[in-house]
Amino acid sequence: MNSVNLTCVECPLGCSITVCLKDGKVESVSGNSCPRGKAYAESEVVCPKRVLTTTVKTADGRILAVKTDNPVPKADLMKLMQRINGIIANTPVKIGDIIVKNLIEGVNLVATDYLE
Amino acid sequence: MIDKSYDIVIIGGGPAGLAAAISAFDNGVKNVLVLEREQRTGGILNQCIHNGFGLTRFKESLSGPEYAYRFVKQVKDRKIPVLTQTTVLSISQDKTITAINKEYGVFTVNAKAIVLAMGCRERSKGALNIAGTRPAGIFSAGTAQKYVNVKGYMPGREVVILGSGDIGLIMARRMTLEGAKVKAVCEIMPYSGGLKRNIVQCLNDFDIPLYLSHTITQIHGKDRVTGVTISKVDQNKRPIPNTEIYFDCDTVLFSVGLIPENELTKGMGVPLSPRTKGAVVYQDRQTLVDGVFACGNVLHVHDLVDFVSDEAELAGLSAANYVKNGASVHDTIDCVNGKNIGYVLPQKIDKNLSGDVKLYFRVANEFKNCKIVCECNGQVLAQKKKPVVAPGEMEYLVIKESEIKNANGQITLSLEELL
Structure with missing residues (x-):
């Protein structure tokens, strides 16, 4: 199991989020303050996306x-x-x-x- | 010719001015005029085509023009008169406004109340004392933003940016997307002045290096910029010899801070705060001159337009109340910044006004695990703990109305580090 540290870009709070991965799959997300942060983190470790x-x-x-x-x-x-x-x-x-x-x-x- | 007399005249049609106009109108004062220098209202939002505006207020991520349009439309729907391409030249203490535009030449209008909403402008390279000649290719980040996003011109191909405020970070990404190579962003402080998410999505996403505790010590080139030398700085922000790094580039962008644009404010004798560089205000955003209100970046530089809109609505409401009820008697207590606080606003609290008071402040430094305390004569009026604070992010603390009523002396806001 490994973990990835991210800074959420969804809003100005910029939460420090930790994602724990097992076999490339998301096990847990912590540090986020809202559901948007969780969704961001889950997407970010698989395929990072941005609004252009x-x-x-x-x-x-x-x-x-x-x-x-x-x-x-x-x-x-x-x-x-x-x-x-x-x-x-x-x-x-x-x-x-x-x-x-x-x-x-x-x-x-x-x-x-x-x-x- | 336009009318000569208005209940409320709003100076500036950016996000602050528009929200103040709508709020004044909706609070019962219909005879409102907005004066705007540019061709269209919306202010700086028109060139901020990136998203992230409105998350607090509208719970969605809007671009600058989208955010502005929500207010532009409301002003239109209410048929509030707006004079664009109109520059205000001066305002007198008796609230006579002298302005100029193509249609009327120099003209005056009178107001019962005035809302100052002129916004801010960028600190220029001239303020920084950097060695070198005067080649082409040096821009403030906001000017470059206007060229790229509004005019459709690219200011250069290889870029070094001084200052890691949000506009500098946003322009690092924008120039990169449009095909330029951004070689470095230098920041004289040991931390960035921008939002964390902008470090991630504007720099890290594009592998643009951020040099903290570095500044530009020389700009090279005679007709056009050919390169810059940056140096590491010590704790006193003095360049350290033999730490120079040279970058080839044809463009330098400066994103080195914003200054409230208060020439008109000073001209009419409204006292300013040396800390915010904006007017000293009560919690209703009235300045120390009766009937003159201020809001948005002309009052203090905000990070988020959402907060500008909130503040402007408050100023608009207060101006409407002033028109309806006349000047009120103040029962004033001062609100000052204590230890580790950069500034606090409002600087004056009027005990005769009702409601809780939201104290906006910036911390003086980066701190982890700390407590913000608001006290009066040793009595704590409000406090909150924060895991992380930085000067780049405006914070607030609410003091309850009941606490204000009991306060009997100067209120001090300070930051205590927790071990």
Whole structure:
């Protein structure tokens, strides 16, 4: 059995979490202050994921803030950035509008700002 | 032309100003005006495209523009007038505001109450005395953030960042995602000024090295930055000879602290605190000038916008009460920082105001296993234990109304280390 120490990134508290693993499976999670911390720790030791926030160009030459509507594998972030940087969004656009459907594993890229 | 007289004028349309306007309106004062310098309201949130805003307030992780929009929309729904691209030039003691914009030129408006919500600005490189010439490629982290996130320009390709405050950490990740190589983040203190989660998700995730107790001692390059030399520093923050490390880079970002933007506040004679660099306030966020309130980063620099919104709602409510009821008589006790505390806010407590008082504070250093104690004449009014505290994270302690009523002298907040 081995243990992994993590700092939770779910909220500003930044809890120090210890995950005990046995045969690569999570045995226990301690140190978290909330269920989100437990879920983060369980995911972090198997496949770390992050919400990606960035920008895309718009057809009329402006910049639009976007994010993935769910966490995506950390290992794929740079690859996804390359794809996203080639995307041109149409305006007008509202917060929450899907810019790219199913960017990866069913996760969409959505607008986080509005442009008239 | 716009109206000349308002019940409440709010200076600044960032998160603090918007929340104050909504709160004043909802508490019965409808004749409110917001003055904003930029093209759109929302303030710094518009360029903070990363997520993590709103976890306390909305129980979800929003990006800056998403968080701002929740307030922008409420202001719109209430039809609260907002003048954008309008710079306030001065405010007089009788609450006449002189401002300028393209449409009206220089104009004045009068207010019964004013809410100061101008936010803060970044400390610049000039404040740091770093050797070298003046090449291109040196930016404050916030300026770089505006270039990348709002204008769509990359400020450089190879980057060294001085200062590990949250904006510096966020920009280390942002520049990396956009294809730059961030070679180092240097921090003069032995600990980071940023949130722990930002160390993890902005630096560790991308293998960006953090050099604690290091500072930039020289910036190289004539027309454009060609590199920087960093050095380790001793306990007195003086560079130690022969510890230099050289990095090739074309860009240096400074994330070396935020300063409340209080020129207007000073100009109208509102007393400031040397510790917070913002106005001295009562618990309702009224300054020492009757009818002038302050909230958000102009009052003290916050880590979380959620707390800015809370504070602004309080200031908006207090301004509305002032308009409805007029000036009140204060029964004041001072609230001061004792041992190991950097600052405490409010600095004045008015015993005539009702309700519990939430004391916001920053500790002076990193401590483990400690107790925060609030006392008055040897009597403990409130206390709490903390496993870890750091100056980078604002904390609070609530004093019950009953304890305030019994307090009969200066209140001191201090931190005791537990063995």
